[in-house]
Every structure is written in structure tokens, then in C-alpha cells.
Amino acid sequence: MTISDSVSVQSPDVLLQVRGLRKTYEVRNDPIEAIRRLTFDIHAGDLVCIVGPSGAGKTTLLRSLAGLLTPSGGSAKLDGEEIVEPPKGMAVVFQEYARSLFPWLTIAQNVALPLKAQGVDRATRAEKTAKALEAVGLADVAKRYPWQLSGGMQQRVALARAVAYEPRILLMDEPFAAVDAQTRADLEDLVRNLWHRLGLTVLFVTHDIDESIYLGQRVLVLSNRPTEILDDIAINLPDERDQLTTRNEPEFARLRAEVYERVQQAKAGRRPGDAA
Amino acid sequence: MSATELVRTARMKRDSGIGKQVRKVLAVVALPIVLIVTWWFSSAGSQNFFFPPLEQIVTAFQPTWFTGAIETEVLPSVWRLLGGYLVAGVIGIGLGALLGSSPVLRAFTEPALEFLRAIPPTVMIPILILFLGIGAEMRVVVIAIGALWPILLNTIEGVRAIDEVLRDTARVYRLTPMMRFSTLILRGASPQIVTGARQGLSVAIILMVISEMFAAQDGIGFTIIRFQKSYAMPEMWSGILLLGVLGIVLSLIFKLFESISLKWYFGLRQSQRGGN
Ligand SMILES: Nc1ncnc2c1ncn2[C@@H]1O[C@H](COP(=O)(O)OP(=O)(O)O)[C@@H](O)[C@H]1O
Numbered sequence A: 001m002t003i004s005d006s007v008s009v010q011s012p013d014v015l016l017q018v019r020g021l022r023k024t025y026e027v028r029n030d031p032i033e034a035i036r037r038l039t040f041d042i043h044a045g046d047l048v049c050i051v052g053p054s055g056a057g058k059t060t061l062l063r064s065l066a067g068l069l070t071p072s073g074g075s076a077k078l079d080g081e082e083i084v085e086p087p088k089g090m091a092v093v094f095q096e097y098a099r100s101l102f103p104w105l106t107i108a109q110n111v112a113l114p115l116k117a118q119g120v121d122r123a124t125r126a127e128k129t130a131k132a133l134e135a136v137g138l139a140d141v142a143k144r145y146p147w148q149l150s151g152g153m154q155q156r157v158a159l160a161r162a163v164a165y166e167p168r169i170l171l172m173d174e175p176f177a178a179v180d181a182q183t184r185a186d187l188e189d190l191v192r193n194l195w196h197r198l199g200l201t202v203l204f205v206t207h208d209i210d211e212s213i214y215l216g217q218r219v220l221v222l223s224n225r226p227t228e229i230l231d232d233i234a235i236n237l238p239d240e241r242d243q244l245t246t247r248n249e250p251e252f253a254r255l256r257a258e259v260y261e262r263v264q265q266a267k268a269g270r271r272p273g274d275a276a
Numbered sequence B: 001m002s003a004t005e006l007v008r009t010a011r012m013k014r015d016s017g018i019g020k021q022v023r024k025v026l027a028v029v030a031l032p033i034v035l036i037v038t039w040w041f042s043s044a045g046s047q048n049f050f051f052p053p054l055e056q057i058v059t060a061f062q063p064t065w066f067t068g069a070i071e072t073e074v075l076p077s078v079w080r081l082l083g084g085y086l087v088a089g090v091i092g093i094g095l096g097a098l099l100g101s102s103p104v105l106r107a108f109t110e111p112a113l114e115f116l117r118a119i120p121p122t123v124m125i126p127i128l129i130l131f132l133g134i135g136a137e138m139r140v141v142v143i144a145i146g147a148l149w150p151i152l153l154n155t156i157e158g159v160r161a162i163d164e165v166l167r168d169t170a171r172v173y174r175l176t177p178m179m180r181f182s183t184l185i186l187r188g189a190s191p192q193i194v195t196g197a198r199q200g201l202s203v204a205i206i207l208m209v210i211s212e213m214f215a216a217q218d219g220i221g222f223t224i225i226r227f228q229k230s231y232a233m234p235e236m237w238s239g240i241l242l243l244g245v246l247g248i249v250l251s252l253i254f255k256l257f258e259s260i261s262l263k264w265y266f267g268l269r270q271s272q273r274g275g276n
């Protein structure tokens, strides 16, 4: 499925609109084309996963969408507004989540910091922070420091900070790549749970196919570098997902095979224009 | 609470045990006590005019310093020291934050800084006397110039070394410029700033004394030189002893400040050594 670049009218509930986005890193003598051309829409309330091989340009895409990186061409708009700097109402959970926590601030202070920057008063800040930490199951470590927590707990703090911010869109960059399998399963359920309860819009980047299917309503499959969208797959699994039953459903197996094949083709260097 | 965490907490408890504290204090004071005792007995009965017995020096201490000299000589020295040190701190940290944040500015100012840094602050004294006279201002400025360099250069390094992910986090969550300065830059560079401030303090003490050896009317350095010129050896030695004590007191105050402001840093380093 492709969306023509010329289409610029957007349907009313499109939150994030990406059109012909390109990024080439200008390294001396040797420009690295990371993103060739990306076009897609994210609707308000969606949970979309982006899956692609390592080095495909997933982080590059996310940093461009977050306004941390200037794209070489094309456009990305949040709610109709061109993203040129980190926009209001966007939260990001970085791949290097442990390094994204301020080691000199307590867990509660870390979570409250973005709220403070928005001018939220102290009482409201404390209330929202407590609620967010409660939601990720970390109410009892509010006064600790990040370096006193395990990796999985640090990841949940980064998530709590994003959630407390009440973003309109949450970007997550391979957030669970570095935690153990059990913690990872818990965190996946936590993301689904928060998305449901808070009505978030989530763009979740991963290189893990199972994770992308388990989490997403929709999976965008990226080719390897320079990246393009290979496929846009709707995930028609029941909304109530469960680590055991969902992963054992025939539909899950079918989707996994489909995405897996796409990613294998991506690794082999297949481009979107090629015949299947 | 995970097992590793419990182990870590237990380790912290053991480290702060009474026995450990006593051993630590002993390790710190053992050598000074040995040196003082050695000095006391080896100099006892000394006939050398220039090296009087320690007993005589200690006896001279009280009448030399505690009969008004504290107010007329010591305090003026200390105020100039603190004044110059404060000026160096404000300029060094402020300018360091600016230069550390901007590669362009850094490239632009680097040659000039290298040149200025190479000039020993003491050779500035004759020039400063021309502009500022021989009053307190000249001495404060000499102290400030000398203490500035370690603080400035360490701050620049510290700001440069702040984690990129943390910078991105600050941008994504739209911290205000004021918060960015206080919470990201200042705290992030604080380990290096403290290192620079410690070096700056030693330089400041040296320059406090030296600046008082030029055309001074008061101060510890001035008084020591006065005793030396009038061959009042025990009094001169008592002045040197006083400088040593002043240095120890200042460094203890500094250590206290350091242990409070860098508590997170020592904790972070310990947790990294302990593994996660
Ligand atoms: N700052 C940079 N300068 C030059 N090349 C970069 C930079 N960041 C990433 N790249 C290159 O761009 C490609 C995509 O990287 P990245 O977006 O991190 O991929 P992914 O997140 O999918 O693993 C890689 O080949 C990487 O080496």
C-alpha cells in the first residue's frame, strides 16, 4: 500500500502526517542516506509499530519526528503543524532510556521535571507524578535515584515520565531491547494497558517482529537502509491481548510469518518497487 | 525490590558501619600525628636560629594571632580570598557553561584562552598595580584571575561531557532556558566544576599570600614577611602554621560541600562499579 506524495489534504483525525521524509547524514566525502522516502499517517488514538532491521534508520526517523534532527527533505506535521523543533505534547522514550534519566534527581523529580517546565503548579505536579508512578508500579521508589534501580525499573520510570506529561503522541524507540524477557513481557502489557486507559497515541519502534504484532494495531515494515516502507499491515487480533493466548493464536502465527517474510526480504535488499 | 538491590543496600550499610568510620578517621590523621610528633621531638632544644623548637612556635601562636591580629590581618586576607574566589567561580562557571555549549564559540576563543592561561597570574601584579593601585581590589583581582582558569577549563570540559541523550531529553520535554541551565548544564557538569573549584581554591590561597607580599598594608602574607624581615622566627613559623590550618579548614568546608552536592555522582559511580 502506498500513499501518493501529492496527497496533502488530511482527514480530520490524522495526528501525525509524514510526507516524503528523507534524511541523508552529511558525513565528509561519504554521505550516508539513512531514510530514502517515508510517507505515512498516524491517526489520533492509534498504536502503530514500526519494525525494521538494525541500522535501517528507525532511530533517525524517530529523531526527525521528535524535532531533534532536521530532515533533508519532505515534511512531518503534528496536528497540521510542521515539526521543526521538539513540539508541544510529544513525549519520547529513548532507546538509551537509562541515560535519559537525570541521575542527580530522584525518581519523583525526574517524572515531575517536564511538568515543572510547563508551569504546572507544585500540588498538581505531585499528584500527577504519584499517579504516573502508581500506574507503572513504582510508587514505592519515588524518593530513590535512578542508579539505585534495575534496568527494567528505569525503563518504567522513563515511561512514567512520558505518561505524566500527558502527551498527545508518545514515541518509543526500541524501549525494551535491553531488558530480560519476563520484564519485557510485563512492560509490553503495561504499554497496551496505558494506551487503553489514557487514550494515548503511540508510535512504537522495534526490531522484534513478535513484539510489533503483539503490541500494534498496525505494523509498518521498513526496508533496510536507505529505508522505505515495505508494507503496512493491519493487525486484526482481538483488542484484549494476553501474552500466552494471543501469541498462540493462528492469526498471530500467520501475521508473524507475513512480517517475517517481509523483513527477510528487507534484509536481502528488496525495495518496495520490486515484484514480490 | 530485586535481589541485586538488596545486596546493594546491604553493602551500603556495611560501608557506613562504625568500625569502618573509625578506621577511616585513623587513616586520615595517623600520618599528620606522626609528623607533628617527629617535628616536636626533633626540634626540641634546637639551637638553630632559623628553625626554633616547635614548642616555641606554638607558644608564639597565641600572642601573635589572638591579640587582635585575627581582625586586622587574618580576616582581611580571608575576605579577599573569598571575594576573588567567588568572582572566579561566577565568571568561570558562567563563561564555561556558555563555551561548553557552543562549539563555534569554543573554536573562536580557544587560541586566546590558551594564550591567557599561559600567563602566570603573579606577573599580572605589577600591571594590575598600575591600573588598580595597591589596595584590596588589586589583590582580589589577582586571586580571581588565578582561580579562574581551572574553574573555567574544567567547566567547559564538564559541559561538553554532558550526555547527549540527556540533552535530547531536555529538549523533547521543552525545559525552560533557566531549567536547562540549572538542572541540565550546572548539575551535569558539577563533577568537573567541583574538580576545577578545588584546584582553583589551592591557587587562590597561594595567590592570597603572594599578593600580600607586594606593597601590602595587612594580611597573613604581609605579616609573615614582616616577621621574617625583623628576624622574629617563632612568630614567622606560627604564621606558616596558621596558613596550613586555614588551608585545612577551607578544604574541609569544601569536602562537606562536595559530598552534599555530588552525592548522586558517588552513588552513580558505585552502582556502575557494582554492576547492574
Ligand atoms: N549521526 C550520524 N551520522 C552519520 N550516520 C549516522 C548517524 N546516525 C545514524 N547514522 C547511520 O544511519 C543509519 C541508520 O541508523 P539508525 O537510525 O540509528 O538505525 P536503527 O535505529 O534502525 O538501528 C546507520 O547506517 C547509521 O550508521
Ligand SMILES: [Mg+2]
Binding pocket: A058, A059, A060, A095, A173, A174
Ligand atoms: Mg536505533
